[in-house]
Amino acid sequence: MPGLWSGFGPGRGKPISSLGSGPLMDTEPPPAALRGESVIILSTIDWDFIWQSHHEVATRLAAAGNKVLFIENTGVRPPNLSDFPRIARRLKNWWGGVKGFREVLPNIVVLSPLVLPLPYSRLAHVINTWLIGRSIASWVRASGSRPPILWTFLPTPLALSLVEAADPSVVVYFCVSGFAESSAEAAVVAASEAELVARADLVFASSEALKAKCAAVRSDVVLFPLGVNFERFSAARGGAAAAELASIPKPRFGYVGGVHRWVDLGMLAQLSELMPDAQFVLVGPLQTDIGPLRGRPNIHLLGARPHEDLAPILAGFDAGLIPYRRAPFTDSVYPSKINEYHAMGLPVVSTRLPEVEAYNLRHGGVVAVADDAVGFAAALASAAKSGSEGRAARLAAARENGWDVILPAMMARVAGILERKDGPGRPWAEVARRLQWKAPRVLVAGAAAAAALAMLIRYSPALWWAAEPLRVSHPPVSADAAVALAGGAGEGGQPGRAYEESAMRAVELYNSGYVRRIVFSSGVPGVFDEVAVMKALAVSEGVPAGAIDTVERGSGTRAMLVEAHRVVRASGCRKVLLVSSPYHMRRAALAMRKLDPVLEVVPVPVRECRFYGIREDAGTLIHSRRPAWRHLQAVLQEYLTLVYYWMHSWV
Structure with missing residues (x-):
């Protein structure tokens, strides 16, 4: 149904680099066609992330004539500050598509779901299942009449619920990572x-x-x-090296992939000292602090590259590196x-990883293994002198591990399960109705959870505890000026409460000297x-008009601070007292310090x-009223705006 699929919007975003390759071990069933099916892929990465096995599975299934819904990562752990750029990209992709859908390649639709990023919260689980279930139902109506194959890389509780919601004909779990060992937050995924x-x-x-x-x-x-992708690398093997390597002398030893916390940066730093005439080239996004590598003239960080650009880069290497630390x-x-290294004929040197040693058992010891930096340096020196020795064995190993060999064997097993299933699949319309009948139960559960949340907010200090990190306070000290931020007097000129409170605090600071x-x-x-x-009020309280400056061209906190900063710097101020409401103070102070790190x-x-119904007594906030929804809205808005400021480098 080309017309229905084209309705999901134009393709956006290309993968930026490569990590994916490997050999086939178990006996394969006879080849069998898998085409004309609908396949839902639950991914652990986003489509625009580093090119990996998820992309290969999706593109090869689509090329075989299957329709693919690629659902981007919904998370195996709660997000942290480093994830905010990815969250921003998710929001951009959702708005750029059609309710989160976008067609990236023929037969491949990507869904960028908006979910609550709490993979092990029961309330978030219910809401997320309903949200993604609705999207699956929409895709169901557009893709065909047969129940889908659900192929998941994701082992979270949400993935389990989507297995039930999608009512698939076949469920495939491709376990490609030890998620429970990846972080303390993800350990709960084991169950x-x-x-x-x-x-x-x-x-x-x-x-x-x-x-x-x-x-x-x-x-x-x-x-x-x-x-x-043996075909792609074979086509480039023997060709010219990438022009960007021309300024880097040989020998060149290269690493391709994310520069993350599992890469042994300390050992790479040692190698750069042990082999000062060798050049170490790292190709991939920086995903951790690279402090040990900075300032080293023979270490070159090229950053992320499109998958299609990797082969010419590899053509300029003398050996490939796998410098992972043991964990x-x-x-x-x-x-x-x-x-990928072997497909280009390159010798490979690796730290002693169990899976590398298993690879050597299968392919005759084609990878040099080292236990420390000294052993690694010796293996690299030997690799640089080896010439074409061992090249045929390396190419044979890569040929055996081509996706064009592995994916047909996988698809044959899926086709075999389909053939053994009794009876025809239920129409997609029926699956969609099933999802719709589940929706009321989900809504009831969601309403109950919302009621419990309302009770928690209304009748406990939980909201004030949550808001406490927004508050920052210091006893008054002598300074050059007080900068008081207003809060809106209103079109009728009536004093707003925040306006009055801010003005009176500034007057108090002035009158107290x-x-x-x-x-x-x-x-x-x-x-x-x-x-x-505000100025009239201050004058009425005894502040000379000549001691007051006013700024009214700002729109929003940062713009107000920019204008206020212009005035205080023009006046030669070196220290200011910043006045605003308690839960606005952290953002305002951070933004002012970002504008001028020298200004105290x-x-x-x-x-x-x-x-908020609060007053300060000896540095402690005393609340005189229960929290209300408007307070929750204000606190959430403050946190979200703080994140927005951080993303724009305003704090």
């Missing part, structure tokens, strides 16, 4: 992964260690190490880049400009904030 392994029709594993883990639940796990997580990792000037800043003009009303900014919030 849902075991349940998924038990419920799936087929379980594939990418390494011996992962196969053994899954085999503790069931005995029929099939080993399919990650493959390589429980890397003990189960099959370093897929082995086969802490400051000699006051700067009132606002971006809310009305019939009577807010700062004019002392946060002095208002003593009383009637909006």
Whole structure:
């Protein structure tokens, strides 16, 4: 149905680099066609991330004539600050598509779902299942009449619920990572992964260690190490090296992939000292602090590159590196880049990883293995002198591990399960109705959870605890000026509460002798400009008009601070007392310090904030009223705006 699929919008975003490759171990069934099916892929990465096995599975299924819905990562752990750029990209992709859908390649639709990023919260689980279930139902109506194949890389509770919601004809779990060992936050995934392994029709594993883990639940796990796009690399083998390497002398030893916390940066730094005449080239996004590598003239960080640009870069290397450090997580990792290196005929040197040693057993010791930097340097020196020795064996290993060999074997197993299933699949319309009938139950559960949340907010101090990180306060000290931020006087010129509280706090600081000037800043003009009303109030309280500066051209906190900063710097101020409401103070102080790191900014919030029903007594906030929904909205808005400021480097 080309017309229906084209309705999901134009393709956006290309993968930026490569990590994926590997060999086929278990006996394959006879080839069988898998075409004309609908396949839902639950991915652990986003489509625009580094090119990996997820992309190869999706593109090759689509090329075989299947329709693919690629659902981007919904998370195996709660997000942290480093994830905010990715969250921003998710929002951009959702808005750029059609309700999160976008067609990236023929037969491939990507869904960028908006979900609550709490993978192990029961409330978030219910809401996320409903949200993604609705999107699956929409795709169901557009893709065909047969129940889908659900192919998941994701073993979370949400993945289990989507297995039930999608009502698939076949469930495939491809275990490609030891998620439980990847971080403390993700350790809880072990229980849902075991349940998924038990419920799936087929379980594939990418390494011996992962196969053994899954085999503790069931005995029929099939080993399919990650493959390589052998066709692409073969076409480039023997060609010219990338022009960007021309300025880097030989020998060049290269690493392709994400520069993450599992890469042994300390050993790379040692190698650069042990081999000062060698050049080490790292190609891939920087995903961790690279402090040990900075300032080293023979270490070159090229950054991320499109997948199609990797072969010419590899053509300029003398050997490929796998410099992973040993850890429980890397003990189960099959370093897929082995086969990309080998597809270009390159010798490979690796740290002693279990899966590398297993690879050597299968392919005759084609990878040099080292235990430390000294051994690694010796192996690299030998590789640089080896010429074409061992090249044929390396190419044969890569040929065996081509995706054009592995994926047909995987698809044959899926086709075999389809053939054994009794009876025709139910129409997609029926699946969609099933999802719709589930929706009321989900809504009831969601309403109950919302009611419980409302009780928690209304009748406990939870909201105030959550808001406390937004508050920053310092006792008044002598300074050059007080900068008071306004809060809106209104079109009728009536004093707003925040306006009055801020103005009176600044007056108090002046009359107490802490400051000699006051700067009132606002971006809310009305019939009577807010700062004019603030100035009149201050004058009525005994502050000389000549000691007051007003700024009214700002719109929003940062713009107000920019204008206020212009005034205080023009006046030669070196220290200011910053006045605003308690839960606005952290953002305002951070933004002011970002504008001028030399200017000393002392946060002095208002003593009383009637909006929140709070007053300050000896540095402690005392709340005189219960939280309300408007308070929740204000606190959430403050946190979201703080994130927005961080993303724009304003704090």
